[in-house]
Amino acid sequence: MLGAGPVGENVADRVRAAGLSAAIVERELVGGECSYWACMPSKALLRPVIARAEARSVPGLSQSAQGPLDVPAVFARRDYFTSNWKDDGQVAWIDSIGATLYRGHGRLDGKKRVTVTDAEGGEHVLTARHAVAVCTGTTALVPDLPGLADANPWTSRDATSSSTVPGRLVVVGGGVVGVEMATAYQGFGSSVTMLVRGDGLLPRMEPFVGELVADSLTEAGASVRKGVSVASVERDGGTGPVTVVLDNGERIEADEILCATGRSPHTQDIGLDSIGLKPGSWLPVDDSCRVEGSDWLYAVGDVNHRALLTHQGKYQARIAGAAIGARARKVPLLETDRWGAHAATADHDAIPQVVFTDPEVAAVGLTLKEAEAAGHRVRAVDYAMENVSGAGLYADGYRGRARMIVDLDSETLRGVTFVGPGVGEMLHSATIAVAGEVPINRLWHAVPSYPTISEIWLRLLETYRG
Structure with missing residues (x-):
């Protein structure tokens, strides 16, 4: 594995579970972008801001939440969640699964070969028996503007x-x-x-x-x-x-x-030219995350440009690891099963995402525009979330909106979007409905508890049925 972020770690874990050896190469911190510069620190920074905003909307608490945040305390908590930018715990986890970590800059050097240059200039040449997985992620794209x-x-x-x-x-x-x-x-x-x-x-x-x-x-x-x-x-x-x-x-x-x-793909200096690929390019893959035209190279996570989300990259890693293990054992892949162990189908139909703003945003699957562009016969069903009893109890002045995209031919959901305080924790129910292709008639029997914001499901279904 080139890259020891969450994606590379999960590929290593799954191939080890399949009985294969695994070497993982990292030039920065083990744990990658998500652990130190993206998901974890950003959410640690956002949580106090959002909690204060919500507290200000609850009588009996609002007066106590009018003052400024203790920003040094927020930064200290952020530092805790990044382990103060130290990766000892992540390294210990790699050791615990029996994978071998190589610190340094890894570059492809022909078929199934990776050369690792360490901080002292030493080189290690690794040769894979079965596969190499590129899990190098992306870097921030800075526009080419005068003076920037x-x-x-x-x-x-x-x-x-x-x-x-x-x-x-x-x-x-x-x-x-x-x-x-x-x-x-x-x-x-x-x-x-x-x-x-x-x-x-x-x-x-x-x-x-x-x-x-x-x-x-x-x-x-x-x-x-x-x-x-x-x-x-x-x-x-x-x-x-x-x-x-x-x-x-x-x-x-x-x-x-x-x-x-x-973001741009972190593939500029990983030796793609040694195997006939263009440096700095995205790496298109099939649903097992194997690079198109190759029988040994995999690209997993952001680098394949399917879904630039940590949780989706980890999902792909589980799929790719299972596929690498199956191919190593010469076991036929379940390529005909859309939702089988070797197909990252959710990348197409059921990508979930939460945006941690105020109000929070939670969405899975296709938007109305995407569903129509894909040729599906659909209907958008909307409901104001503030009209649900649980929302009014959650906060005074609650504002939000929910939408579900119903496939009129199959009467299943193509997508769901929630906007409003606290909706992120509701998203997995929508993800299950979309990925499981749960029929509308069956969703009627999934009774939401009263009085919770989840009652929005009942209101959406009532609106659809009329």
């Missing part, structure tokens, strides 16, 4: 690991990283300006999602600018205030600028 590189912009790594709060923060981009970090730093006291090139936030989700999140950020004090583009950036010596120049000539001053404009 010299301005030392923040990327997601800087935003999640910073121990200071800029007085003024410009966030370029309206995707998940952009809205989450805008939520966090606005909550810490920054004056946040979001610059979004498109018409709204979170453009890959249902349109109402971005609208509700934008409204909430604006109410919290952030400035959300849509339909604008950055022309250039100015910053003397890469320190001090930064000036962002828009394409209309407007100038915006800030203390830091965060580029949250997407």
Whole structure:
């Protein structure tokens, strides 16, 4: 395995469970992006911000939650969840499964060969009997704009690991990283300006999602600018205030600028050219995560561009590990079974995602636009979440919306989206309904407890049936 993030770790675990030996190569910290610069630190930063916002909506508690956050305490808790950027625990786990860790920069060197260069310049040559899995993930994409590189912009790594709060923060981009970090730093006291090139936030989700999140950020004090583009950036010596120049000539001053404009594959310097592939490219794969045109190379997680989410990468790792083990034993793969042990079908039909903003966003499967584009005959069913008793009990002034996409031919769900406080913990019920292709008639018998927000399921089904 090239890469010891959550994906590489899980591939190693599954091939070891299949009785194979496993070597895993990592040039940074074992545990990868998620553990130290993405999922864990970002959610540790966001949790106090969201908890305070929810507390302010509960009479009897709201007065106690009006003050500022103890930001040093928030950062200290974040540091705890990153293990202070030390990977001893993760290394111990790799040892516990009987895999061998090689620290250094791993590069492919022809078929089934990997050369590892360690920090002292020494080299180790590894030869695989069965497979090599590329699990190197992605890196933040910084736009090629005049002056930007010299301005030392923040990327997601800087935003999640910073121990200071800029007085003024410009966030370029309206995707998940952009809205989450805008939520966090606005909550810490920054004056946040979001610059979004498109018409709204979170453009890959249902349109109402971005609208509700934008409204909430604006109410919290952030400035959300849509339909604008950055022309250039100015910053003397890469320190001090930064000036962002828009394409209309407007100038915006800030203390830091965060580029949250997407990700690029971490494949530039891993030896792809030695096996006839283009360095820096995404690696297309089949549903067992084997690289197209190869019988030994796998690409698992973000690097294959199927679903850039940690949990989805770990899911792919379980599929790929099982497939590698089966092929090593010359056991036929269950390729005809869409939901079998060797097919990452959820990548197409049931990807779940939570965006930890205020309000929270939780979605799985296809949006209405995606379902229609795929040729499905569908109907969108909407319901205002504040009309559910459990939502009113959760918080005064609760606002949210739910949508389910019903396939009219099979009467199963193609997708579900929730927006509202606390909806992230509801998502797995929707994921089961979508991945399990549970018929609407059977969902009628899944009785939601009263008075919980989950009663939204009953209201959606009633609305569908009329």
